[in-house]
Amino acid sequence: xxxxxxxxxxxxxxxxxxxxxxxxxxxxxxxxxxxxxxxxxxxxxxxxxxxxxxxxxxxxxxxxxxxxxxxxxxxxxxxxxxxxxxxxxxxxxxxxxxxxxxxxxxxxxxxxxxxxxxxxxxxxxxxxxxxxxxxxxxxxxxxxxxxxxxxxxxxxxxxxxxxxxxxxxxxxxxxxxxxxxxxxxxxxxxxxxxxxxxxxxxxxxxxxxxxxxxxxxxxxxxxxxxxxxxxxxxxxxxxxxxxxxxxxxxxxxxxxxxxxxxxxxxxxxxxxxxxxxxxxxxxxxxxxxxxxxxxxxxxxxxxxxxxxxxxxxxxxxxxxxxxxxxxxxxxxxxxxxxxxxxxxxxxxxxxxxxxxxxxxxxxxxxxxxxxxxxxxxxxxxxxxxxxxxxxxxxxxxxxxxxxxxxxxxxxxxxxxxxxxxxxxxxxxxxxxxxxxxxxxxxxxxxxxxxxxxxxxxxxxxxxxxxxxxxxxxxxxxxxxxxxxxxxxxxxxxxxxxxxxxxxxxxxxxxxxxxxxxxxxxxxxxxxxxxxxxxxxxxxxxxxxxxxxxxxxxxxxxxxxxxxxxxxxxxxxxxxxxxxxxxxxxxxxxxxxxxxxxxxxxxxxxxxxxxxxxxxxxxxxxxxxxxxxxxxxxxxxxxxxxxxxxxxxxxxxxxxxxxxxxxxxxxxxxxxxxxxxxxxxxxxxxxxxxxxxxxxxxxxxxxxxxxxxxxxxxxxxxxxxxxxxxxxxxxxxxxxxxxxxxxxxxxxxxxxxxxxxxxxxxxxxxxxxxxxxxxxxxxxxxxxxxxxxxxxxxxxxxxxxxxxxxxxxxxxxxxxxx
Numbered sequence: 001x002x003x004x005x006x007x008x009x010x011x012x013x014x015x016x017x018x019x020x021x022x023x024x025x026x027x028x029x030x031x032x033x034x035x036x037x038x039x040x041x042x043x044x045x046x047x048x049x050x051x052x053x054x055x056x057x058x059x060x061x062x063x064x065x066x067x068x069x070x071x072x073x074x075x076x077x078x079x080x081x082x083x084x085x086x087x088x089x090x091x092x093x094x095x096x097x098x099x100x101x102x103x104x105x106x107x108x109x110x111x112x113x114x115x116x117x118x119x120x121x122x123x124x125x126x127x128x129x130x131x132x133x134x135x136x137x138x139x140x141x142x143x144x145x146x147x148x149x150x151x152x153x154x155x156x157x158x159x160x161x162x163x164x165x166x167x168x169x170x171x172x173x174x175x176x177x178x179x180x181x182x183x184x185x186x187x188x189x190x191x192x193x194x195x196x197x198x199x200x201x202x203x204x205x206x207x208x209x210x211x212x213x214x215x216x217x218x219x220x221x222x223x224x225x226x227x228x229x230x231x232x233x234x235x236x237x238x239x240x241x242x243x244x245x246x247x248x249x250x251x252x253x254x255x256x257x258x259x260x261x262x263x264x265x266x267x268x269x270x271x272x273x274x275x276x277x278x279x280x281x282x283x284x285x286x287x288x289x290x291x292x293x294x295x296x297x298x299x300x301x302x303x304x305x306x307x308x309x310x311x312x313x314x315x316x317x318x319x320x321x322x323x324x325x326x327x328x329x330x331x332x333x334x335x336x337x338x339x340x341x342x343x344x345x346x347x348x349x350x351x352x353x354x355x356x357x358x359x360x361x362x363x364x365x366x367x368x369x370x371x372x373x374x375x376x377x378x379x380x381x382x383x384x385x386x387x388x389x390x391x392x393x394x395x396x397x398x399x400x401x402x403x404x405x406x407x408x409x410x411x412x413x414x415x416x417x418x419x420x421x422x423x424x425x426x427x428x429x430x431x432x433x434x435x436x437x438x439x440x441x442x443x444x445x446x447x448x449x450x451x452x453x454x455x456x457x458x459x460x461x462x463x464x465x466x467x468x469x470x471x472x473x474x475x476x477x478x479x480x481x482x483x484x485x486x487x488x489x490x491x492x493x494x495x496x497x498x499x500x501x502x503x504x505x506x507x508x509x510x511x512x513x514x515x516x517x518x519x520x521x522x523x524x525x526x527x528x529x530x531x532x533x534x535x536x537x538x539x540x541x542x543x544x545x546x547x548x549x550x551x552x553x554x555x556x557x558x559x560x561x562x563x564x565x566x567x568x569x570x571x572x573x574x575x576x577x578x579x580x581x582x583x584x585x586x587x588x589x590x591x592x593x594x595x596x597x598x599x600x601x602x603x604x605x606x607x608x609x610x611x612x613x614x615x616x617x618x619x620x621x622x623x624x625x626x627x628x629x630x631x632x633x634x635x636x637x638x639x640x641x642x643x644x645x646x647x648x649x650x651x652x653x654x655x656x657x658x659x660x661x662x663x664x665x666x667x668x669x670x671x672x673x674x675x676x677x678x679x680x681x682x683x684x685x686x687x688x689x690x691x692x693x694x695x696x697x698x699x700x701x702x703x704x705x706x707x708x709x710x711x712x713x714x715x716x717x718x719x720x721x722x723x724x725x726x727x728x729x730x731x732x733x734x735x736x737x738x739x740x741x742x743x744x745x746x747x748x749x750x751x752x753x754x755x756x757x758x759x760x761x762x763x764x765x766x767x768x769x770x771x772x773x774x775x776x777x778x779x780x781x782x783x784x785x786x787x788x789x790x791x792x793x794x795x796x797x798x799x800x801x802x803x804x805x806x807x808x809x810x811x812x813x814x815x816x817x
Contacts, residue, residue, distance in 0.1 A: 043077075046140060047140070048069060048070065048073050049139075050136050050139045050143060051069055051076070051136060052069055053139055054132050054135045054136045054139060055069070055122060055123070055132070058132050058135075065120070068120045071119070071120075076110065076111065079110055079114045079117070080114075083106075083109065083110050107137045108134055109133075111132070111136045112133040116129060138337055141337035152428075156434050156435065159383065159384055159431070160435060160438050162384070162388060163435060163438035163439065164391075166388055166391035166392060167391050167440060170391075170393075170440070183442065184393060184441040184442050187441065187442050187667040187669070188390075188394065188395050188396065188444070189660075189663065189664060190396075190397045190432070190446070191396070191397065191399070191446045191660065192429065192448075193296075193398070193399065193450055195236060195400055195402040195450060196404055196409075196449065196453050197425075197452065197635075198413065198451075198452025198631035198632070198634045198635070199227035199228075199452065199631075199634045199636035200631055200634060201452065202214070205422055211423065212430070213433065214429065214447070214638060218638075222641060223447075223640055223641055224638070224639065224641040225638045226636070226637045226638075226639075226645075227634055227636055228637050228650040229633055229634070229635070230450070230451045230632075230635050230653065231593075231653070232589040232590065232593040232628060233252065233509060233512055233626050234510070234625045234626055234627065234633045235253065235267070235451065237254060237273075237276070237298075238252075238253075239450035239451055241653070242652060242656065243286065243448075243656050244285050244300030244657070245280040245281060245285045245298060245301070245657070246286075246657040247654070248654050249596050250596070250597055252597065252599045252600075253626060254267055254626055255507055256600070257507055258598045264507065265598070267309075268309055270312030273297055273310040273312075274310045274311070277298045277299060282301075284301065285298075285299070285302070286660055286664075287299065287300035287301055287396055288303075289303075289669070290303050290394060291304075291396040291398065292394045292398070293306065294307060294385050294386060294389070294398070294399040294400070295307045295382045295399055295400040295401070296398060304389070304394070307378070307381070335376065338373075339373030339374075339377060342376055343372065343373055346369060347369075349364075349411070360455065360456060360457035360458070360461065360614075360622050361412075362620050362621060363620070375402050375403045375406045375407075379403050379425075379428060382401060383428055383431060383432065386399050387432075387438075390438070390441070391438060392440060393441050396669060400450075401428065403425055404418060404421040404425060408421075409621045409622070409624070410621065410622060410623070413452070413453035418623070429447065446637070446660070447639075448635065451625045452631040453624060453625050453631060454511070454613065454623070454629055454630025454632040456609070456612075456614030456615045457614070457616060458618075458620050459511075459545050459617065459618050463544070463545050466481065467481070467604070467618045468506045470539075471536070471540070474533070474536050474540065475503075475533045475535070478502040478504070479502055481505070481508070482507065501518045503517065504516070505518050506618075509619075509626035509627075510617050510618070510619065510621070510626025510627055511605060511615040511616060511617045511618060511629065512605055512618075512626040512627030512628075513603075513618050514599065515604060516601055524552075524601045525551070525553060526552065526558070527554070529551065529602070537549055537551060537560060540602070541561055542562050544562075547561065547578065547581060547606060547607035548582075548590075548604065548605040549602055549604055550568075550605075551603075555570075556568060557569065559578055559587075559590060560578065561575075561577075561578025561579075564577055564578055566578055566587065568591045569591070581608045581610050581629070582628045582629055590603075590628075606627065606629070614630065615629040615630050637650075639663075
């Protein structure tokens with residue numbers, strides 16, 4: 001932490017209150033007046049162009065006089081000023097689906113009323129007026145987007161207006177007041193999850209200069225980037241069960257079968273998610289004590305849940321951010337119009353893949369055409385809801401943005417379409433940074449992902465048959481399998497399985513599959529399975545598309561491959577080790593997974609290419625996650641550079657949960673005694689012991705902050721700005737191939753083992769048998785080799801790019817200009 005910088009926990013002094021005269025002078029300052037005049041002029045110009053184009057296209061229009069059109073522009077402005085507050089009040093009162101419908105109707109209504117009141121009476125008849133109003137709304141959304149050069153400037157301005165209104169109402173002030181709320185001083189934490197973004201993908205995109213927001217944070221030294229290992233299963237439900245509740249072992253896959261009740265559980269099905277959360281929750285999740293969950297699978301015991309699957313309901317009347325987004329011309333209506341453009345873009349990109357014969361690829365039609373614009377709409381809604389909660393001063397907010405994950409499933413994790421979505425997410429982070437000065441707290445931003453994705457042709461594409469067909473052939477008995485990918489089953493097969501379940505049931509999640517013998521009420525061991533189906537285990541292990549068959553045996557779980565077996569309990573290998581292609585963490589991941597509830601009788605993981613790290617998903621997805629192999633277990637964590645990191649912070653989702661809780665305690669947002677339920681407060685280690693637990697280049701725990709060391713801000717090295725130098729093999733620049741992201745295996749050996757010696761044997765939460773060399777990707781990123789990375793004192797969002805000495809960086813200077 002920089003000398004003289006405020007502690008992340010200490011509030012910033014509140015500026016002295018100004019009198020009404022000073023407030024009036026500030027209100028009439030030329031900068032603010034000129035800004036309002038530019039906005040009014042732009043709005044009038046856009047409305048004039050929209051109305052002129054609409055009237056020109058409409059048949060039977062009597063006049064296209066310029067002065068009549070200018071009068072209609074004024075009329076639209078007056079009608080909007082009168083009706084929009086009333087319509088917003090109606091949207092707030094209705095909430096939910098009604099708000100979405102009324103939000104679209106509101107924009108059309110304003111134009112329609114203005115056309116009806118037009119003295120020139122150029123559009124006659126109700127159908128003509130409605131058609132003209134709809135065309136005008138569409139043209140306005142397109143022109144506003146073009147005027148912003150494809151940015152979100154207008155969207156951010158609307159969000160800022162929303163936040164000011166929320167804070168004005170909370171303070172009890174009148175509708176009109178000269179006083180503006182000051183930025184909050186108490187600390188808060190905002191956690192943004194970039195769903196499905198692998199650490200190598202994010203690192204490469206930053207080095208390519210495609211993510212200016214995150215890149216500026218990293219290069220300025222305000223934040224640092226670390227990789228963390230998700231373990232098995234590498235799915236959003238398992239990750240959020242761990243991150244939000246500290247209970248990832250409750251989730252064996254994205255979907256699974258429960259023999260005791262004869263029911264297939266799908267984690268994104270609301271009724272199933274609610275049942276799962278009841279098992280996860282102990283009342284002390286990450287978001288307990290006033291936190292907010294937005295767009296997540298589970299609530300984390302949040303006080304406020306918005307668009308959370310386990311609390312299946314659209315935001316109601318209390319969520320003003322939802323209503324404002326729906327009622328604003330720059331919100332839902334704009335998102336609908338741009339969503340149509342996304343569909344057209346998707347059709348064009350899919351056609352390009354076919355014409356270029358780009359492989360691997362899958363069909364990108366059908367439900368995916370709706371998923372892509374829906375994910376964009378959800379992103380904008382989530383940001384609007386986050387803005388409202390920041391204005392309300394929620395102590396901790398956790399929001400999931402799914403754009404990248406949805407597109408990468410069908411296009412590929414490093415394809416241009418997916419990288420474009422990642423750039424959009426970076427722009428949303430920039431929008432949140434611009435919204436921070438309006439917040440009621442001094443928010444610190446943490447960005448993380450829940451898993452990565454691995455690319456590859458699907459199992460069916462490679463071998464001409466599905467996994468269920470292979471099982472059917474080997475077992476010579478009926479086999480059931482959902483026909484839809486896991487994330488689409490909730491809409492395509494909501495009642496699967498119907499009627500009596502077949503003797504064998506295959507449930508896939510990416511390149512992970514669980515095979516259940518449904519006629520038996522408990523999980524069977526190897527001997528029982530081979531007695532019932534003698535050819536099943538050997539036949540599956542010998543299949544070229546299946547790399548591992550994991551089954552319980554008399555001496556513990558065993559991973560069976562085509563040419564050998566690996567006993568997971570003692571590490572004994574017979575023949576060729578089948579885990580070699582899956583990396584040094586595979587044994588620990590499989591052992592931990594074998595302790596999950598409702599696990600299949602057999603656990604199958606597809607083969608992985610040792611050169612390209614491609615996997616063969618059992619679902620029809622180019623980019624997949626759920627099992628092992630490739631980048632799907634390589635998640636990322638971006639956090640303030642000088643925040644202390646626990647030794648076990650990178651050991652699975654539960655470790656990330658413990659780290660986030662520790663940061664909340666550091667910020668004073670949670671009592672240390674209430675941090676992790678069922679766990680006694682940890683004793684602070686001696687300075688030497690704490691230093692031994694931290695890898696080179698990692699910040700020391702708070703208990704050792706005063707002890708001079710190479711990584712300590714109190715040391716001469718940190719005074720010179722040399723804190724956080726990259727660990728050898730990880731912080732150095734990599735050079736991906738021209739025009740493409742680095743291949744999956746590149747740098748894997750270089751990353752393995754960073755800081756392992758400092759942590760070997762220290763991590764009590766790490767699974768037994770996990771090698772020290774397996775701890776990869778856990779050192780801060782270095783954007784420019786040899787460039788100093790300085791600590792910023794845990795700067796919150798408004799000062800996210802501030803330098804070590806408090807001077808503005810290039811980012812802050814450009815924004816001031």
